[in-house]
Amino acid sequence: MQDSFSGRATQGSFFEGLFVHSLKASGPFADALRECGYDPRHPKAIYPIEVWNAALEVAWRHCYPGMAREAAYREMGRQLGLGFLRTWMGKVVDMGLPMLGPDRLMARVPSLLALDTFRYDVKVLPLGQRQYRVSIRKDPDAKPDLIAGLLDAGLGRTGVRATTTVTMRNGQDFDVDVSW
The missing domain is CATH 3.90.1520.10 (H-NOX domain)
Structure with a gap:
């Protein structure tokens, strides 16, 4: 896992919700996520916030290439919400x-x-x-x-x-x- 310059971290369940359950990362998309520090096949409980930020940019490029950044991020927010609810923590929520x-x-x-x-x-x-x-x-x-x-x-x-x-x-x- 890449070190965090800020010392901040985010939950692995957000990664799972967005990249596994909603966007179903595979192929070149999953490869690009691994390059920035998130491997959908080997999830971790917590990640540096810098990995989250980089992974969102990867998702924009791979999943929403024709969309403006704001529109893509809004859709990623919706997909994050829906996908998170399919994680074990999200099911409780x-x-x-x-x-x-x-x-x-x-x-x-x-x-x-x-x-x-x-x-x-x-x-x-x-x-x-x-x-x-x-x-x-x-x-x-x-x-x-x-x-x-x-x-x-x-x-x-x-x-x-x-x-x-x-x-x-x-x-x-x-x-x-x-x-x-």
Whole structure:
């Protein structure tokens, strides 16, 4: 495993969800993932955040070559959400989502959006009935479109069809407005 320059790490279940269950990495795609530090045939429990970031770029090039980066990352966020729910950890989470409902899911977003060991600032602000703003600050690897897609997938499991819009991007800070 490649060393982490930042000391930050992300869960292997996110890799499994996206690259094994959703995108079904094989052939040249799997080879490129191995080159950046993730081997779908030999998964690990934890990976340096740098491997996650590199693997997302590999997925963009291999799975969504004709898409703009933002659109590809949004779709990868959706696929991450759906694939994660097929991991053993995700199956536990998935059992409660339909009963939880969208409003209570939004209240839990700060604890659920722990994609790595770095604790960036996440706030969920109600904007009105069935409308929220997820504000993420001080995220050194800000990926607002990935988060928007992940929110789409999670809210879909609660029985609603959400609209997520990235309303602010500023370096390490971004906002995603959510409604249904």
